[in-house]
Amino acid sequence: MSSGLKLTVKLTCILAAAVLSTSAFAHQFSQGDIKIGHPWSRVSPSTAPVAGAYLTVTNSGTEPDRLTGGSTPIADRIEVHQMTLDDGIARMRPLPDGIEVAPGASVELAPGGIHLMLIKPNQQLIEGSSFKATLEFARAGTVEIEFVVQRNPAVETGSGNEHGGHGQ
Numbered sequence: 001m002s003s004g005l006k007l008t009v010k011l012t013c014i015l016a017a018a019v020l021s022t023s024a025f026a027h028q029f030s031q032g033d034i035k036i037g038h039p040w041s042r043v044s045p046s047t048a049p050v051a052g053a054y055l056t057v058t059n060s061g062t063e064p065d066r067l068t069g070g071s072t073p074i075a076d077r078i079e080v081h082q083m084t085l086d087d088g089i090a091r092m093r094p095l096p097d098g099i100e101v102a103p104g105a106s107v108e109l110a111p112g113g114i115h116l117m118l119i120k121p122n123q124q125l126i127e128g129s130s131f132k133a134t135l136e137f138a139r140a141g142t143v144e145i146e147f148v149v150q151r152n153p154a155v156e157t158g159s160g161n162e163h164g165g166h167g168q
């Protein structure tokens with residue numbers, strides 16, 4: 001292999017990496033009338049039984065849709081959960097029917113409220129990494145997305161464990 005060719009190959013790799021990181025930065029996915037904005041999950045050790053995941057759903061259609069859950073290779077399944085405060089104690093409950101997104105509306109799944117839960121993650125979630133997932137919608141069907149793993153952009157309360165209400 002000539003050194004010229006080697007250089008070309010190397011440059012191609014650098015360009016490919018740059019394109020990949022740019023698309024990860026834009027970080028928006030859509031399927032039909034459904035748009036998914038900035039899906040992210042928490043940093044989590046491999047021993048954690050669950051991990052919270054968050055995103056924004058926008059429905060630009062004329063009919064209501066419903067996010068019911070999903071799947072990912074890195075966990076058993078993805079559930080829609082709601083956190084409520086019960087006498088000051090945070091509790092989680094699954095929403096088996098998922099969450100409705102009205103036509104023209106955006107719903108934010110965020111820490112402290114309605115969120116997605118990765119059940120039994122099979123690997124450590126390392127800051128800056130990403131993983132693929134499939135979301136399920138009643139109308140739009142499946143939407144392929146990619147979560148990025150990051151720390152909570154909101155101010156952390158210090159406990160770092162808002163899922164203490166799981167398992168009752």
Ligand SMILES: [Cu+2]
Binds near residue numbers: 082093115116117163
């Ligand atoms: Cu939860």
